Amino acid sequence: MRTIKLPDSVELPTLLDPFDQQEPSGPDATGIYDFYRNLAEGDLTTTKCKDCGKLNFPPVIVCPNCLSDNLEWVRIPEVGELYAFSVMALGVPAIIDGYAPFVVAIARFGNYPDEGIQISGIIFDSKYEELKIGDKVKWEIVEIQGPGEKKRYWYCFRKI
Amino acid sequence: MRTIKLPDSVELPTLLDPFDQQEPSGPDATGIYDFYRNLAEGDLTTTKCKDCGKLNFPPVIVCPNCLSDNLEWVRIPEVGELYAFSVMALGVPAIIDGYAPFVVAIARFGNYPDEGIQISGIIFDSKYEELKIGDKVKWEIVEIQGPGEKKRYWYCFRKI
């Protein structure tokens, strides 16, 4: 599993930290905490409306299609297709700037748009020149270490 | 001279630093740099319009009264009168939070409003209970150390 180490010396993370606080409770709680819990357990998931069937990404607590809050978590298919990509070199959040440049991509998973999603993600392990539209990619989990002992989770793409 | 020490470990000051960058040139330059240079030399100053005579505080590069940019720097009288005061305990900029609680005050210098100004300032050396409206106060210079080797200057009030 790929690891990103955030500097411990940034004492005041919320202004500088591009990652959500990802808390299940307390003032930093998020109603989509299950997304992060599932990431920690190795699954990239999102919400699907049980009333109208709409698949949303990012996950939501209210369906934007029918306003239902009757939602379920569904796993995003592991393998998708590279839709577009480029390179991120400037303007990376300062605390993860050390990882740039890297490939930024959009990939489609499932049957977009009706029964699939289109999401952004970083590709760490391929160079821009090695990629082409239509390549198969899979998502995989990233561990975000720090600040301090804190561990959070995210995802990236890998060409297969 | 009172000294405030900022922590060195905040690597990204512009988002967290309540003090102006106070630069004479470069992208952080300020048109009122003379205000800071004068502070460094021990003087609290502001701009006065040479065309309409209006005294401004904060200092400006264009007179808001007549739009002239023909301005001069004038020294603020050293002794003024305490107009109002209270205590600051919460919501202090996080990197100087260690200095709270302190007295925050408004004092009038010169003949306000026509030929004087009313400004805010911290009083470090008196307790709230020791002060009353109308007390004589003087301004004095504060050195802001850090981050790193950086030195900047500010002012505070002292009861006399």
Add this chain to the structure above:
Amino acid sequence: MRNVAIVAAGITKFGVREASWKDLVQEAGKAVFDDCPNLDRKDIDSLFVGAAQPERWVYQTHVAPLVAELLGIDVRRVIARTEIACASGQAAIRYAWLSIATGLSDVALVLGVEKMNTKFMPLSQTCMVNVGNREFDGPNGFTAPPFFAMVAQRHMHNYGTTKEQLALVRVKNAKYGAMNPYAQFQKEVSVEKVLGSRMISPPLTLLDCSAMTDGAAAVILASEEKAKELTDTPVWILGGAQSVLHSHTVNQFGELSEWLGLRKAAKEFYSLTGLSPDKIDFAEVHDCFTISEIIEYEELGFCKKGEGGKFIEEGDSYIGGKIAVNPGGGLLSNGHPLGATGIRQAWEVVMQFRGEVPKDRYVDGAKVAMTHNLSGMAQLHHIMGYSTEKPKEIKFGR
């Protein structure tokens, strides 16, 4: 010009919420749409968002399209976020009103939201330093509590206002807040409790101050034609005035106990709407601190200058008094999520006009209401008027 009405209102519970900024948006959105069953969301052509500092509190900007996406709204006329600190919500309503009045928009969602509580409260509080002039007053720790404390000190100095009178404002607003299930604080308090609570910035104690709050509120505005299709109980906008006293920095404030900006705003408001305090059934005013409400009694013309303390002491601002002020519990009880507050006030007006509030905080038969916000260190004042009766003509200008 077309008449404009609020046709629906929705709100989240205010408080230290276990909810993200986006959660709050979705909750308020669902609430307002649930309040408007006749509405096809496709008819919403415009979106006005009130938000003060999502850039710092939740590290997000360009928030209006985010709200649109979260609520499935397909804007085709006007969309933007409005910021004027503590009055961002009311200012967003004003723009929606103007847009519908001209005919550019027909049906608009106005949503105000703020997420102010995090696990790092010193940092969240730091974000208030830049509401004033961060370069000159910010380094002196000049945020709202010490500033309004100095306002109180000057008012006490000039007019003999007492701490007990300040406390009575909280007592009244806590009484009404105790009957408001959406309020952050729903408990009555005594004068002794207010005076004995933790000192924040003397003379203001904890209970003299409104809180850092998470919350969202939303209203749907519509043209007269659309309003008829959508509701039987439209709340008509009577217009409003707004004023700034050429001030941002302490030097321009002059005498702190005189809010000349509000005095001028009130005069413009009464002149444009033809209203006067005796024609207003209740007022939702910006009691960010107890002293604020006392000065607002005076500058809004509810009593003579300097007699605000006496006004609350004699119970004149209670329901049944001379004019009911903050029957919704005010900012003191509801809390003050900056972008949401002005829209929470409009929500209160809608609920009052419909009679959908508990009996003991209901202003019986209320037909005309005013809402007031100040922003920042009272640098600006903003007023709007609402009525159950459709105005014959709205005077926009001189």
Add this chain to the structure above:
Amino acid sequence: MRNVAIVAAGITKFGVREASWKDLVQEAGKAVFDDCPNLDRKDIDSLFVGAAQPERWVYQTHVAPLVAELLGIDVRRVIARTEIACASGQAAIRYAWLSIATGLSDVALVLGVEKMNTKFMPLSQTCMVNVGNREFDGPNGFTAPPFFAMVAQRHMHNYGTTKEQLALVRVKNAKYGAMNPYAQFQKEVSVEKVLGSRMISPPLTLLDCSAMTDGAAAVILASEEKAKELTDTPVWILGGAQSVLHSHTVNQFGELSEWLGLRKAAKEFYSLTGLSPDKIDFAEVHDCFTISEIIEYEELGFCKKGEGGKFIEEGDSYIGGKIAVNPGGGLLSNGHPLGATGIRQAWEVVMQFRGEVPKDRYVDGAKVAMTHNLSGMAQLHHIMGYSTEKPKEIKFGR
């Protein structure tokens, strides 16, 4: 409804400025007032500020009253700051227009400003991550350059657009920018220079991208009656449309090369104003990247879908071509201080209509212009129209 005109315009030099945010405000303010010698500043009753992220770039919020104080303006009707990222300036003009059209305001200052350059550029650039969904696309480094690079990739993939065609947009805009003394970049460039400049996000090189820029621009808007007193060369507002494609996050974008939101905005704009591309003398469009202008040719109906590359290749968007696009040099030459850009475009319209631009970038006899901004990752599109001739009637709605 009342007709509304721009009666004065002022601008600062754009670029990496040795000037603070407040300095820029004062410069632009002085410039616009100097452009309006008949104006008594006391007649300005309203202030509309366009600003995207002063909270992060200069640690200041509640910026509207700060502008009022710096420029000695005594607002008594409407004041607020408008944020819609890259289109904040145009959105502020729209609100001023609505306010004057209704009669609420008579004379309004609209000022847009952004200070984006600091000594800590990685941090300043970090502030762009939150223009998109900072929780989902932000951590993936999803800022404008890689996003518009992917847009270019898809457009090349679907329509065969070439890097050379992209470069030709910069060549044209650099030509006009070289004659604009306020522009950040005032130098002509060749296709080879564009292709050979530093790769930022492939296929986009440095010269395919607009810059991080400091700058401010201001216009004064007035009612017809007031406009007559203030100028002999009023620029009349023809109205505008605005559209969002229900999108904030990547998942909602669909096919990146199709800007359906802009297609819809254009349709609404032409329908409301009665204009069509052949009736427009020039367009100031949002060329944040070279690819943007190419897609804008298509979606604004200047050419067929997919033929934007050919359109520039054949010189159709030069002055003297089918329609002059960005005779002011566009964002590519001027730079892009977010809050100021939409107002810089209005300034260009004023200068063109007055003929106060160098001969070789003057659209001879121009009488009708359109301005376009997108915001964020093209999630939103905003259009306005201007004319030297007073419209008989403005259609606000259907």
